[in-house]
Amino acid sequence: MSHAVALDNRPADPQQALLALYRAPPLDALKAPAFGRPPVPAVRAAALADRDVLAGYLQRFATGFSTPVDDKAVASIWSKFYLATVSIPALVANLLLDVALPAGPAEARLEFSERGQAARLWLVDGGRPLASRAPDTRFSALFDQHCAPLIEALAALSGLSPRVFWSNLGHYVEYVARLCAQHPAFTGAGDALLAYLDMRVLSDGRRNPLYQPVRYLDVGAAQPARVRRVCCVKYRQGGEALCGNCPLKTEHRPPRRAAKGESQ
Numbered sequence: 001m002s003h004a005v006a007l008d009n010r011p012a013d014p015q016q017a018l019l020a021l022y023r024a025p026p027l028d029a030l031k032a033p034a035f036g037r038p039p040v041p042a043v044r045a046a047a048l049a050d051r052d053v054l055a056g057y058l059q060r061f062a063t064g065f066s067t068p069v070d071d072k073a074v075a076s077i078w079s080k081f082y083l084a085t086v087s088i089p090a091l092v093a094n095l096l097l098d099v100a101l102p103a104g105p106a107e108a109r110l111e112f113s114e115r116g117q118a119a120r121l122w123l124v125d126g127g128r129p130l131a132s133r134a135p136d137t138r139f140s141a142l143f144d145q146h147c148a149p150l151i152e153a154l155a156a157l158s159g160l161s162p163r164v165f166w167s168n169l170g171h172y173v174e175y176v177a178r179l180c181a182q183h184p185a186f187t188g189a190g191d192a193l194l195a196y197l198d199m200r201v202l203s204d205g206r207r208n209p210l211y212q213p214v215r216y217l218d219v220g221a222a223q224p225a226r227v228r229r230v231c232c233v234k235y236r237q238g239g240e241a242l243c244g245n246c247p248l249k250t251e252h253r254p255p256r257r258a259a260k261g262e263s264q
Contacts, residue, residue, distance in 0.1 A: 014099045015126025018089070021096060026179055033089040033101070033121040034111075042109035042122050045086070045146065049105065051153050058157065060116030066238050073237035075158035076168060080232070082118040083147065083169045085110065088176055089121055090142045094130065095180040095189045100138075101127040105146050135196040136203050143169075143210065160233065162209070167230035170213025171245075173197065219251055227252045 011017035015035050022032035048054045062074045090103040102108065102124050109122040130138050151165040174197060181190030199208050216224035227245050234240045235248070242249055 011097055011099070013126065014093065014097055017097055018093050018099070018101075018126060021092065026183060027092065030088060030092075031085075031120065033123050035123050035125065038109060038111060038122045040111055042111045044106070045108045045110055045150075046105040049149055049153065051157060054150075054153050055157055057112065057116045064115045068238070070236040070238075072158050072160045073233050073235070073240065075154050075160055076164055076232050077234055077237070077240075078117060079151075079154055079165050080168050080171075082110070082150070083165075084172045085118040085121050086146060087142060087169060087172050089123075091139075091173065091176040091193065092180065093127060094138060094142075095176070095193060096183065096186050098130045098133070099127045100130050100141060103146060104141055105149070108146070133192065134203075135192050136199065136208075138192065139196055163230055164233060166209040167213055167228055168232055170197070170210045171228055171232075173210060174214050214245070217252060225252060 019032055021027050022030060043053075048057070058071075058075055058078055061078045062069045062071075065074060086103060086108065090101050093099045093101045103121065107124060110118050111120040111122060113119045132138055147169055151162050151169070154160070154165050155162040173193065177190040177193035177197065179190070180186065181188065181194065183189055196208075197210055197212060200211050202208050213229055215227050215229060217227050219225045225245070227247050227249075228243070229247060231246055231248050232243060235242050235246075246252065
């Protein structure tokens with residue numbers, strides 16, 4: 001099948017079409033969203049705009065770490081669970097089915113674990129056809145309406161730069177783009193998202209906070225190393241090691257340039 005689904009061939013039941021995609025490679029290792037009324041406690045995403053509510057989840061999450069707790073690291077790690085839970089299903093539906101899931105903060109609900117980390121995305125239905133395929137329009141509801149306010153709140157609560165949270169999101173966004181691009185049934189389905197990640201400036205003149213979130217570096221191995229541009233600071237929390245794609249790892253640092261006059 002050519003680039004995603006044809007505009008006149010969108011699925012009659014996008015909910016079932018999306019769940020079917022999650023039952024087969026290359027998506028079968030990912031957690032699918034759930035639909036309908038949650039049978040377990042779930043929180044409307046918009047509730048996290050209340051910073052007291054958000055702080056409560058961060059505090060619950062922090063109890064699972066050894067002391068002393070590093071607030072910056074805890075906020076960053078918590079954001080990874082949340083951003084992955086929300087962004088991956090929304091982008092899969094967007095890229096493979098040309099469908100916009102009802103994943104806005106007023107519609108989406110999040111199921112959280114006892115520890116306070118995002119565990120599953122709950123949606124009221126399977127969404128509606130995309131209004132536009134323009135790169136910085138088709139992703140706006142997810143990035144600008146859902147993720148941006150949460151990132152602003154996380155940065156304010158933790159004191160961590162928003163760049164770290166955008167990088168956490170970008171890590172998953174780039175992963176989904178590559179995964180969808182490789183889907184055997186949807187040729188080139190990830191191209192629109194990869195193009196978005198290559199836009200340094202968006203069409204409205206704003207800097208794109210998701211610009212090139214990862215790099216592929218030649219480290220002498222069989223395959224290039226996938227390396228984040230910005231460290232997630234997880235290492236600040238005691239007992240947490242550097243991530244596999246951390247830019248702080250010695251093997252991921254660019255080679256030292258020879259000083260002027262140094263033999264070549």
